[in-house]
Amino acid sequence: MPELPEVEVVRAGLERHVVGSTIASVEVLHPRPVRRDHRGSTGFVAALVGQRIVAVRRRGKYFWLALANGDALLGHLGMSGQMLLHEPGAADERHLRVRFTLRVPGPDSARPPATLEMRFVDQRMFGGLAVSEGGAELPTEIVHIARDPIDPEFDDEEFVRRARRRTSAVKRLLLDQGLISGVGNIYADEALWRAKLHGERPGDRLTGPVLRDLLGHVRAVMGEALAQGGTSFDALYVNVNGESGYFDRSLDAYGQEGRPCGRCGTPIRRVAFMNRSSYFCPSCQRPPRTASRRAGGR
DNA sequence: ACTTACACCTGCCAGC
DNA sequence: TGCTGGCAGGTGTAAG
Numbered sequence: 614m615p616e617l618p619e620v621e622v623v624r625a626g627l628e629r630h631v632v633g634s635t636i637a638s639v640e641v642l643h644p645r646p647v648r649r650d651h652r653g654s655t656g657f658v659a660a661l662v663g664q665r666i667v668a669v670r671r672r673g674k675y676f677w678l679a680l681a682n683g684d685a686l687l688g689h690l691g692m693s694g695q696m697l698l699h700e701p702g703a704a705d706e707r708h709l710r711v712r713f714t715l716r717v718p719g720p721d722s723a724r725p726p727a728t729l730e731m732r733f734v735d736q737r738m739f740g741g742l743a744v745s746e747g748g749a750e751l752p753t754e755i756v757h758i759a760r761d762p763i764d765p766e767f768d769d770e771e772f773v774r775r776a777r778r779r780t781s782a783v784k785r786l787l788l789d790q791g792l793i794s795g796v797g798n799i800y801a802d803e804a805l806w807r808a809k810l811h812g813e814r815p816g817d818r819l820t821g822p823v824l825r826d827l828l829g830h831v832r833a834v835m836g837e838a839l840a841q842g843g844t845s846f847d848a849l850y851v852n853v854n855g856e857s858g859y860f861d862r863s864l865d866a867y868g869q870e871g872r873p874c875g876r877c878g879t880p881i882r883r884v885a886f887m888n889r890s891s892y893f894c895p896s897c898q899r900p901p902r903t904a905s906r907r908a909g910g911r
Numbered sequence: 912a913c914t915t916a917c918a919c920c921t922g923c924c925a926g927c
Numbered sequence: 928t929g930c931t932g933g934c935a936g937g938t939g940t941a942a943g
């Protein structure tokens with residue numbers, strides 16, 4: 614489920630419930646999700662135990678828990694990752710990979726601290742966690758990730774300049790996390806549909822106004838998703854459940870193969886693109902000539 | 912520096 | 928029932 618809006622929902626939920634708490638213990642149940650941590654599982658645990666969480670931050674689809682010693686617990690949800698909060702003792706999920714036990718300070722100094730479990734659950738394990746040394750502000754591991762379009766410091770004109778110098782298809786550019794972060798396959802297709810732009814149009818054949826318009830649609834669709842994603846929160850449960858709400862109702866293109874385009878009624882088409890799928894309206898989103906010739910279309 | 916293909920994982924579903 | 932192939936919201940790496 615995780616593109617920018619979903620990760621932001623997770624970030625906000627973690628911020629609300631774990632900032633101020635201390636990591637009492639860490640249990641790595643599968644080595645793969647910590648593969649990016651060069652310390653290995655044991656070192657990963659040692660670097661975290663006793664640390665206090667002071668902030669939860671995000672860039673694109675990465676999030677991190679800033680620690681009091683200046684390090685960070687950096688995370689990515691991959692295709693199927695979740696960060697869940699539970700009362701201790703809740704039944705283990707089938708794909709529970711890492712368990713953190715947190716000591717949450719009491720509401721006032723007279724009350725005893727409570728215990729909370731934070732769990733990294735990930736079926737496919739494309740996601741992962743790592744301790745980033747000195748990474749509390751911005752982990753060095755992700756300096757190559759561009760700012761995301763929700764970031765107030767995102768530079769629209771720089772994006773337009775760089776995109777117009779690239780020969781790649783515009784959808785590939787939207788998915789390039791070094792150019793603009795947080796956009797995945799769903800929001801790329803949705804923004805392109807709204808912009809009436811075919812994803813295979815090369816970047817260097819697009820004008821500045823067209824790219825600015827596309828950027829506006831990226832922000833709009835993400836903003837709408839974020840507004841709906843924010844409802845999936847419970848007091849002690851960070852619900853990272855991608856099947857809910859938004860996706861069933863509000864998608865105009867993604868996953869809509871054969872259904873009529875909401876603008877013109879033409880059936881939405883699906884084509885293979887970059888080892889995945891692209892959905893678009895063949896009438897509203899005209900393919901570039903070269904792409905249609907290569908695909909054998911008319 | 913840019914571009915592209917591929918590897919990395921597990922599970923589910925349709926079709927045989 | 929069980930097999931197979933195709934598909935799934937992502938990214939790092941390596942080679943051109």
